[in-house]
Amino acid sequence: MPKIKEPTLLLNTDICKRNIRSMNNRVKQWGGYFRPHFKTHQSAQIGEWYKSEGVESITVSSFKMARYFALNGWNDITVALTATILNVDIINDLASKINLNILVEDNATIYALEAALDHPVGVFIKADTGYHRTGIDVSDLSVVKFVLNELKDKKKLIFIGFLTHAGNTYKCKKESEIIEITQNSLNKFLSLKAFLKDDFPLMQLSWGDTPSCSVFDNFYGVDEFRPGNFVFYDYMQSLIGSCMLTDIAVCLAAPVLAVHPVRNEMVMHAGAVHLSKDFVVLEDGTKSYGKAIRISNGKWDVDTVIGEVTSLSQEHGVISLKQNYYSDLNPGDVIGILPVHSCLTANLMKEFLTEDGNLISMME
Amino acid sequence: MPKIKEPTLLLNTDICKRNIRSMNNRVKQWGGYFRPHFKTHQSAQIGEWYKSEGVESITVSSFKMARYFALNGWNDITVALTATILNVDIINDLASKINLNILVEDNATIYALEAALDHPVGVFIKADTGYHRTGIDVSDLSVVKFVLNELKDKKKLIFIGFLTHAGNTYKCKKESEIIEITQNSLNKFLSLKAFLKDDFPLMQLSWGDTPSCSVFDNFYGVDEFRPGNFVFYDYMQSLIGSCMLTDIAVCLAAPVLAVHPVRNEMVMHAGAVHLSKDFVVLEDGTKSYGKAIRISNGKWDVDTVIGEVTSLSQEHGVISLKQNYYSDLNPGDVIGILPVHSCLTANLMKEFLTEDGNLISMME
Structure with missing residues (x-):
């Protein structure tokens, strides 16, 4: 696993492949034809994982994307x-x-x-x-x-x-x-x-x-x-009720830039150009641009919640730390953000880093 | 001017150069040193227009961007x-x-x-x-x-x-x-x-x-x-009071996909992957993702208002037409959207089309 130095979109390939298999099986059970939407991942390599499950037909959201996947064997x-x-x-x-x-x-x-x-x-x-x-x-x-x-x-x-x-x-x-x-x-x-x-x-x-x-x-x-979105799911889908947090296959790794214990906040290098400005409104009224959790060696754990991303500018994000949260995190450490809307985050990041340290590219 | 067939970010070079000159003159009048932020345009070519005004020093929002501009002579x-x-x-x-x-x-x-x-x-x-x-x-x-x-x-x-x-x-x-x-x-x-x-x-x-x-x-x-933002300004800046609508140097050209007179709406091909999900709240409470205006042959006119972009999904946007608006616009016509936040729109679009039909590229 390479050392993460800048905002990097991590992909857990096990969760991703499990999501594909599971949805494919659901559609089969209904006796339906599976034509998954590829706008979420926009990646020829991830497309191959669908082929392994027997998928032959796809949906895309633009003619440009159709051309990309046609060039890649669909x-x-x-x-x-x-x-x-x-x-x-x-x-x-x-x-x-x-x-x-x-x-x-x-x-x-x-x-x-x-x-x-x-x-x-x-x-x-x-x-x-x-x-x-x-x-x-x-x-x-x-x-x-x-x-x-x-x-x-x-x-x-x-x-x-x-x-x-x-x-x-x-x-x-x-x-x-x-x-x-x-x-x-x-x-x-x-x-x-x-x-x-x-x-x-x-x-x-x-x-x-x-x-x-x-x-x-x-x-x-x-x-x-x-x-389409099920391939990664995201924080929004978990709140809608489509999935569990443990079904989310992508997580944005982001360096901590500053810690502000006085106002119970942390600032990270990850902003609107990485996560997108899509947000969810939580039960307590908090507007969140992502759920901040711990990551270690490129692996994340949804149970180690740090707080919520409560504001985003172009390259910065502010995390409101959860109540009574004591942090041993410092500038230069790297945390994880479960994205609100994985389609938009992936579209901005343009590549994925897997747990094996491989880079998976997307359509340009 | 090439025919516009898909979402395209138009740049009015006259307005852009005027904005650069005007801000440079303001800073000179204050006796200050001008170190403009380049995160909005992220373009070596637009950087040259600053050089023509005598600018020698710049600001960027990431080390990646610093490397790009260092490679381009800054x-x-x-x-x-x-x-x-x-x-x-x-x-x-x-x-x-x-x-x-x-x-x-x-x-x-x-x-x-x-x-x-x-x-x-x-x-x-x-x-x-x-x-x-x-x-x-x-x-x-x-x-x-x-x-x-x-x-x-x-x-x-x-x-x-x-x-x-x-x-x-x-x-x-x-x-x-x-x-x-x-x-x-x-x-x-x-x-x-x-x-x-x-x-x-x-x-x-x-x-x-x-x-x-x-x-x-x-x-x-x-x-x-x-x-930094002044180079293009945007709809948000006009509402904040920083500029007039006529100072906005970029406009997203977007094909009309459908017209729904019954609910006074139009649907365009331009969504969150083109404009970003940043929005403004207008005086009457309307949440707007952009101001829809007419364009003709790549030129826009801020006085020909069609309506407001009131919702955005990945590739689609819905325009609520202004009251009593009668439209002669049809699917396949192209309209213009003044973006809410030009930094984020430019970052998504990655290139600009000028009024002369030239493409200006940005950092990859």
């Missing part, structure tokens, strides 16, 4: 970001090489893409089942039909089905809330199949989000599952 | 992040090549660095003048003396003076608040000089932060100024 990719006519060149390029699926949600784009594409691509209609970020509201069946009518006879855009992301589960605070939101969204989503089964008997339903896939078990009727 | 650099014994190798390397200044704030680190360094480096003591993030509280003169006593006779660590960052100005909502906080911090800071002038007649005071340097004018007694 030939069945869904880009889960609504496509527009601006993406024609890269769609044509990717669709000539791999099985590419895209997302649409408006008739003008469908019309324009059909005219501009050289190669056929699979198409999902983005469905809004309650998150209200993007997609067609599935309760409005007249709009669903209006878009399907535009799409159904196209030669380049091959209708596959509907795709939803019940991202409102991210606002949950416990398992029972996740289950309630999931059931509501799912009911809306499944009604699409009932409504359209005569005209589109092969239509697929694709489902996303880590919280629901981690705790819900009754997905009968859904064909495909696209969770 | 030979007088202050690393404004408290040093620890972990940084010995890079300090030795840099100090053998350039005039390097570092920050310290505790005796154990001073002792350890003195023993481990091969080359002399300039040293500032980090002073807390009210921000309470890091540094020695300047009101506590016994601690000041305690640290100075450790530092004063060292052979490798050459005491230069005190450095402060009155980052609490970032919480201001108008010019009068900035002036009040600045005056309070400044009074504390200047009292150091009065207290120590007999023993350390050459002692320097180094002052940071864009809000105070943008609106305050009575810095008599301060030797050096290190603002």
Whole structure:
């Protein structure tokens, strides 16, 4: 293990591989197809661990990411970001090489893409089942039909089905809330199949989000599952109820810069450019940008809590030490931070250091 | 101008150069030394625009950034992040090549660095003048003396003076608040000089932060100024009172993905991995991650407001359209977002596109 001198994102490969195996098994038990989202790790090497579990198809959040994974041997990719006519060149390029699926949600784009594409691509209609970020509201069946009518006879855009992301589960605070939101969204989503089964008997339903896939078990009727964050989980997911702290596979190692016993604080070298400014609000009202714990020789222990990261500037973070905490930690020591949102932290750090001292790289 | 197809950080070079010239002139008027912070742009090419104004010395926020700018011709650099014994190798390397200044704030680190360094480096003591993030509280003169006593006779660590960052100005909502906080911090800071002038007649005071340097004018007694954000400014700085919207030199171009007239929203391809999750709270209580405006052919106009970015996920942003806003914008059109925090947005985007279609790169 190399000596850590600057903010470094540690990856516990055992936990990570266990998370992959566990989610793969869950999806198998439901009889579903696993198309994990790769936006969290963005790493060809971590992608190989999915291949070892038999995974052949993936989801990404941008065309740039699709290109990266296509270059790294993945030939069945869904880009889960609504496509527009601006993406024609890269769609044509990717669709000539791999099985590419895209997302649409408006008739003008469908019309324009059909005219501009050289190669056929699979198409999902983005469905809004309650998150209200993007997609067609599935309760409005007249709009669903209006878009399907535009799409159904196209030669380049091959209708596959509907795709939803019940991202409102991210606002949950416990398992029972996740289950309630999931059931509501799912009911809306499944009604699409009932409504359209005569005209589109092969239509697929694709489902996303880590919280629901981690705790819900009754997905009968859904064909495909696209969770992503579960590969690392994070502090936020542990508070939502998706995982335990011991399921978190990444931890930011950060040097201590100063200790301020008078105000019960510690300052570390790790800020918004390492962790991101995403935060959670704890039960007692504390706004936390990460949970500070001890690490030793690149290994962390979630039971050795130091405190919460209560403020972040560009390169600095302030840790409010837990009550009556006595510290033997000094400037130059290295502590660990369980990140609030592992997707954003990984995206900033761009590489992982494993317990064996190996560096795992991500997409540039 | 190349056609914009994905989130792209636009840079208006005229505004940027005007901001540099204007701040350089302000510091000259005060009779101060300008050592601008380069953490906002992190770009060797933009650094050259400072050189044209006669700037010879800079500030950076990490040793990694110091190495980048040293490789790009800068030979007088202050690393404004408290040093620890972990940084010995890079300090030795840099100090053998350039005039390097570092920050310290505790005796154990001073002792350890003195023993481990091969080359002399300039040293500032980090002073807390009210921000309470890091540094020695300047009101506590016994601690000041305690640290100075450790530092004063060292052979490798050459005491230069005190450095402060009155980052609490970032919480201001108008010019009068900035002036009040600045005056309070400044009074504390200047009292150091009065207290120590007999023993350390050459002692320097180094002052940071864009809000105070943008609106305050009575810095008599301060030797050096290190603002950084002013190079681009941003939406937050305009609300703090440091600048006008027309002084903002960067704007994120983002494709529209969907328009939802029913809920008066638009969805764009630009999320937390482009803008960062930093936000401002507007007067009416709206939490905004950026101000959405129109752009045309790579040029933006701050008077053509579309709405506010009210939520961000990894790659998506939702814009709440301003009241009674009628939109002729459609999926595939490109809009502009004035970023809340230009330092974090630039750090994520890693390059700038100028109005002439040139790409300006940043530190990797």
